[in-house]
């Protein structure tokens with residue numbers, strides 16, 4: 001089973017995005033199979049350049065992915081510039097896929113000009129995310145877009161009061177990977193570890209462990225909690241058997 005870690009999980013301990021990659025390497029490289037470059041903020045993305053050290057590290061990983069900046073994607077020059085940079089990163093370190101928040105994409109055909117594989121992600125609760133939150137609406141979209149993959153975000157589903165099982169059952173083989181974290185109740189909440197969440201939350205999340213697609217640990221942490229990622233990794237590994 002492939003277990004990956006989002007660099008967004010260590011943001012609070014670093015000054016920029018490339019340092020996040022270095023910190024993931026230093027602390028967790030022997031425990032994970034992949035890295036998701038979380039480049040969701042525009043400034044972090046613009047500054048981001050792979051260096052020799054990160055290229056060597058990431059090339060040795062089995063499963064790399066990238067989370068795109070929160071910008072509008074379509075035919076604009078700005079969009080093209082971002083997508084070209086992502087494509088270049090993909091060619092250097094071989095990205096298995098590139099994940100977009102679908103509400104940012106005004107024109108999906110703009111993404112198809114590139115070689116990287118596009119995934120969309122189900123979104124958290126909130127007015128801005130309408131149309132991209134529930135299993136049925138994601139399914140309807142993916143039925144029209146056969147080449148687009150789906151990254152299932154567990155906490156986003158739970159923030160909308162959806163049991164993760166509903167997504168797994170309805171989307172099935174369209175699920176390319178899973179963003180793994182826990183929240184306790186509906187609504188907006190920081191993404192937390194599964195290992196120390198409540199028994200009820202763990203029970204809801206349980207089916208994702210054996211679903212058979214790469215799991216990407218994506219949590220929002222205060223700096224002092226970052227070493228606990230090791231506990232989350234060993235908790236998930238035990239579940240995977």
Ligand SMILES: [Zn+2]
Nearest residue numbers: 121153179218
């Ligand atoms: Zn996510």
